[in-house]
Amino acid sequence: MSGASVGRHSVADHVARWLQLLVDRGRRSDGLLQSGRAWETQYAAGRWDFLAQLPELARFSVLAGYICHLKPGAAVLDTGCGQGLLLGRLPNSCYSSYVGIDVSGSAIAVASKQQSERSTFLIADCEEYSPAENFDVIVFNEVLCCLRDPLRTVERYARRLKPGGLLLVSLCTAARGSATILWRLKRAYATVDEVRVVHAQKKVTWVCLVLCPAGP
């Protein structure tokens, strides 16, 4: 191979590497905004099983604590409920009914093992789903960063709150777009309470918010 041909190859390799980097960066910038099929594949492969592990416990406990303290006996809707972990961490006495929806059939199949006369799990896209009933608490637990139009979705569900009903949000600060979503939520709704859960070893922070449409 001639020197000129080696040079051409290395330039081509260099360009290819840069193109790949740009493609990867584009993929990464999509963050959690991905198709229902992608969620399905990832759940089936066990990629989200870590959500049931100890480092995630604190944010579930905060959300469950808010429900028990602020709306004991609540009718709860959990959007993007995944494998139903929040229901598993909710004491029986704290809710009267629970509906969990998620776009992934694999996640709902696992969640449905907890189904009872007071709880239902449905495969549904929360950007399209319209519940038939109203709720005391509507939960957006690590789902807003997965949606095309998170604020419009929250607004649509807020209309399904009973009088005095609450919106519960958990957002991992590392998720793309989380700061903007938080800022817009706090402008649109009254903040009843807000905490930050920091996992010291994993260096992950979640913001847990209680919001109220008509002021506290």
Ligand SMILES: C[S@@+](CC[C@H](N)C(=O)[O-])C[C@H]1O[C@@H](n2cnc3c(N)ncnc32)[C@H](O)[C@@H]1O
């Ligand atoms: C990061 S996981 C969080 C799961 C669970 N809420 C938790 O906190 O462990 C995001 C969840 O949102 C679901 N999801 C994403 N887009 C959705 C959509 N448009 N409608 C319903 N669920 C969706 C995913 O399938 C996944 O279960």
